[in-house]
Amino acid sequence: MSKPYVTLLGxxxxxxxxxxxxxxxxxxxxxxxxxxDFIRRTLADLTHGVVVISGTxxxxxxxxxxxxxxxxxGLRVFTNRTGSNFxxxxxxxxLGEVNHKGELAADIAVLELDEAHAVNFVKNVPxxxxxxxxxxxxxxxxxxxxxxxxxxxxxxxxxxxxxxxLNRDDPRIGAAAFVQSLDVPxxxxxxxxxxxxxxPSDDDLRSDDSALPKSAHLYADDTxxxxxxxxxxxxxxxxxxxxVNLKLNGIYNTLNAVGAVALCRLIMGDNLQEAAMIEAxxxxxxxxxxxxxxxxxxxxxxxxxVKNPSGFRLGLSSFSPDGYKTMIAINDNYAxxxxxxxxxxxxxxxxxxxxxxxxSGVRAFDMALRLQYDEIEIAxxxxxxxxxxxHFISDTNQPKRIFCTYTAMLAxxxxxxxxxxxxxxx
Amino acid sequence: xxxxxxxxxLQIYPRDMNIYGDWGNALVLQRRLQWHGYHVNLIEYNxxxxxxxxxxxxxxxxxxxxxxxxxxxDLLTIGDRLKQLAQDxxxxxxxxxxxxxxxxxFKTQDGHTIKGIGLLDIETHAGPERLAGxxxxxxxxxxxxxxxxxxxxxxFLSTETTPLGTVVKxxxxxxxxxxxxxxxxxxxxxxxxxxxxxxxPAIADWLIEKAVTRKYGEFIPTVIDDRFAVEARxxxxxxxx
Numbered sequence: 151m152s153k154p155y156v157t158l159l160g161x162x163x164x165x166x167x168x169x170x171x172x173x174x175x176x177x178x179x180x181x182x183x184x185x186x187d188f189i190r191r192t193l194a195d196l197t198h199g200v201v202v203i204s205g206t207x208x209x210x211x212x213x214x215x216x217x218x219x220x221x222x223x224g225l226r227v228f229t230n231r232t233g234s235n236f237x238x239x240x241x242x243x244x245l246g247e248v249n250h251k252g253e254l255a256a257d258i259a260v261l262e263l264d265e266a267h268a269v270n271f272v273k274n275v276p277x278x279x280x281x282x283x284x285x286x287x288x289x290x291x292x293x294x295x296x297x298x299x300x301x302x303x304x305x306x307x308x309x310x311x312x313x314x315x316l317n318r319d320d321p322r323i324g325a326a327a328f329v330q331s332l333d334v335p336x337x338x339x340x341x342x343x344x345x346x347x348x349x350p351s352d353d354d355l356r357s358d359d360s361a362l363p364k365s366a367h368l369y370a371d372d373t374x375x376x377x378x379x380x381x382x383x384x385x386x387x388x389x390x391x392x393x394v395n396l397k398l399n400g401i402y403n404t405l406n407a408v409g410a411v412a413l414c415r416l417i418m419g420d421n422l423q424e425a426a427m428i429e430a431x432x433x434x435x436x437x438x439x440x441x442x443x444x445x446x447x448x449x450x451x452x453x454x455x456v457k458n459p460s461g462f463r464l465g466l467s468s469f470s471p472d473g474y475k476t477m478i479a480i481n482d483n484y485a486x487x488x489x490x491x492x493x494x495x496x497x498x499x500x501x502x503x504x505x506x507x508x509x510s511g512v513r514a515f516d517m518a519l520r521l522q523y524d525e526i527e528i529a530x531x532x533x534x535x536x537x538x539x540x541h542f543i544s545d546t547n548q549p550k551r552i553f554c555t556y557t558a559m560l561a562x563x564x565x566x567x568x569x570x571x572x573x574x575x576x
Numbered sequence: 577x578x579x580x581x582x583x584x585x586l587q588i589y590p591r592d593m594n595i596y597g598d599w600g601n602a603l604v605l606q607r608r609l610q611w612h613g614y615h616v617n618l619i620e621y622n623x624x625x626x627x628x629x630x631x632x633x634x635x636x637x638x639x640x641x642x643x644x645x646x647x648x649x650d651l652l653t654i655g656d657r658l659k660q661l662a663q664d665x666x667x668x669x670x671x672x673x674x675x676x677x678x679x680x681x682f683k684t685q686d687g688h689t690i691k692g693i694g695l696l697d698i699e700t701h702a703g704p705e706r707l708a709g710x711x712x713x714x715x716x717x718x719x720x721x722x723x724x725x726x727x728x729x730x731x732f733l734s735t736e737t738t739p740l741g742t743v744v745k746x747x748x749x750x751x752x753x754x755x756x757x758x759x760x761x762x763x764x765x766x767x768x769x770x771x772x773x774x775x776x777p778a779i780a781d782w783l784i785e786k787a788v789t790r791k792y793g794e795f796i797p798t799v800i801d802d803r804f805a806v807e808a809r810x811x812x813x814x815x816x817x
Contacts, residue, residue, distance in 0.1 A: 495599060
């Protein structure tokens with residue numbers, strides 16, 4: 151089928167899907183079916199190529215950061231900003247951007263890809279650059295093992311043509327076995343040794359020493375987070391040190407920002423406009439549901455996405471519960487993971503003093519049970535999200551924070567959009 | 577006031593075998609023992625450690641293939657000790673990977689055989705697909721057992737070996753004979769995590785009862801508020817595979 155027809159048909163399905171209020175992936179699925187080459191062909195003409203960002207935690211926020219850093223360099227960037235990170239999500243996002251001839255007005259594509267889907271994606275569309283964030287325990291019901299996830303990221307790196315930026319501190323991505331077999335140029339990012347205790351990996355979960363041999367590989371170029379004091383971060387690269395004041399919250403968002411800087415530097419090379427990049431970095435805000443702050447009843451309401459033990463632990467350690475009312479919403483839909491075991495790999499003792507105001511979601515009682523065994527007080531368990539949210543926000547005396555799984559977050563945002571200003575993500 | 581009675585709870589290989597919320601099982605035993613009025617001495621045994629002299633309950637979990645590689649030779653060195661303890665009526669709970677290695681052997685996809693300690697008369701063969709999803713089994717001793725399974729090994733029991741439960745929904749030991757887990761002396765072996773004990777407090781209290789009775793002659797339980805567990809079980813039963 152010729153290109154204009156595919157585009158037109160796809161755009162029509164997208165329009166109809168939006169009228170129905172349906173998900174973002176359906177039109178992408180449609181285009182994938184009638185024209186499997188659509189994505190590759192549409193991305194082939196971009197002057198600055200295709201960038202793939204993958205890893206267990208932080209894909210959406212990091213992708214958003216990379217896009218903003220590259221835009222500060224004057225590039226027109228195409229991205230799949232819905233967080234719909236399967237190939238069909240990319241196709242759907244492309245449909246929204248291409249003109250009727252199927253042409254994309256962009257210089258570079260920055261794509262967040264789910265690890266498993268990325269493996270197939272890069273076979274069709276070898277990325278020019280890739281950024282590998284971390285391998286954490288997540289969705290073991292889908293992937294089986296963390297080591298399997300590491301192999302997926304390795305496949306992405308192997309398929310990359312121009313250069314890979316990797317997290318040297320990650321026990322698996324930074325391991326000798328991972329790095330040795332790659333013959334694409336490698337650059338690294340990470341933290342100064344003194345900060346590493348702030349980034350617990352799954353291997354630290356029950357012990358202090360990591361079993362995997364760290365790579366002694368010397369990277370051609372390293373971007374490092376030297377120190378972090380609140381939202382003031384010191385970053386070093388190329389023999390220089392820069393201090394920036396971030397709008398981002400949380401240590402993991404800051405490390406992701408350092409990865410984004412490393413990638414931007416790699417892509418721009420000698421054409422990097424450093425002042426513009428730093429300015430953009432200081433203005434980056436978290437992606438939706440990744441520590442974003444809304445205002446409800448005159449009080450801040452933070453949404454923190456949690457989807458695996460390390461993410462939940464980092465979320466708890468990044469945001470102090472003092473003075474906040476806390477709600478936790480746990481769903482077990484396919485996108486969340488069906489297995490509740492992961493809740494038992496998170497230590498909730500930091501909520502001891504404040505207690506938890508509301509527990510909600512399909513698996514509210516699993517979460518309540520988990521808190522019971524850490525002897526944490528719960529004021530209310532209400533599985534129904536809307537009812538729980540209404541109750542939670544009815545008290546307007548305190549700032550609030552909701553830790554929520556992916557589908558719970560989408561549902562809560564929909565509900566919150568009715569009463570406050572929530573950025574629309576199509 | 578009399579000194580509180582102490583129960584020693586040993587986690588085996590928590591460093592390398594901890595992948596599916598196995599900490600949850602140890603935590604539930606620890607807390608319920610405390611709530612029942614006992615002092616808990618929680619200790620760990622990892623590769624290369626000296627095996628402790630006095631142990632009242634043993635728990636062990638599942639691991640990545642790489643974790644199993646790390647511990648399997650070490651496990652063989654403590655195999656006789658574990659068998660003796662099982663004979664002596666020490667209650668144990670082993671899940672997934674350690675369940676398999678408590679058996680006679682595990683045969684991998686490429687035909688390579690990993691020797692187990694033979695505490696349980698079972699054998700495991702690598703299967704063609706992962707058996708994963710919510711699972712419910714039924715046991716005469718514990719009623720409905722609710723959890724989540726995720727394994728590619730298929731375990732087969734000898735004719736003299738008693739399964740822990742019969743599969744109601746899910747795959748179980750091998751996806752073929754409707755058995756799940758093993759009950760041998762006071763050793764409970766199972767593929768179920770989720771974690772197993774939080775949503776199945778009857779099993780937790782059974783292990784506790786066996787340990788306390790063995791050590792102190794009698795066990796007087798207190799009433800624990802298990803309303804969250806009851807509700808969580810109800811929800812889990814209705815969730816898709």
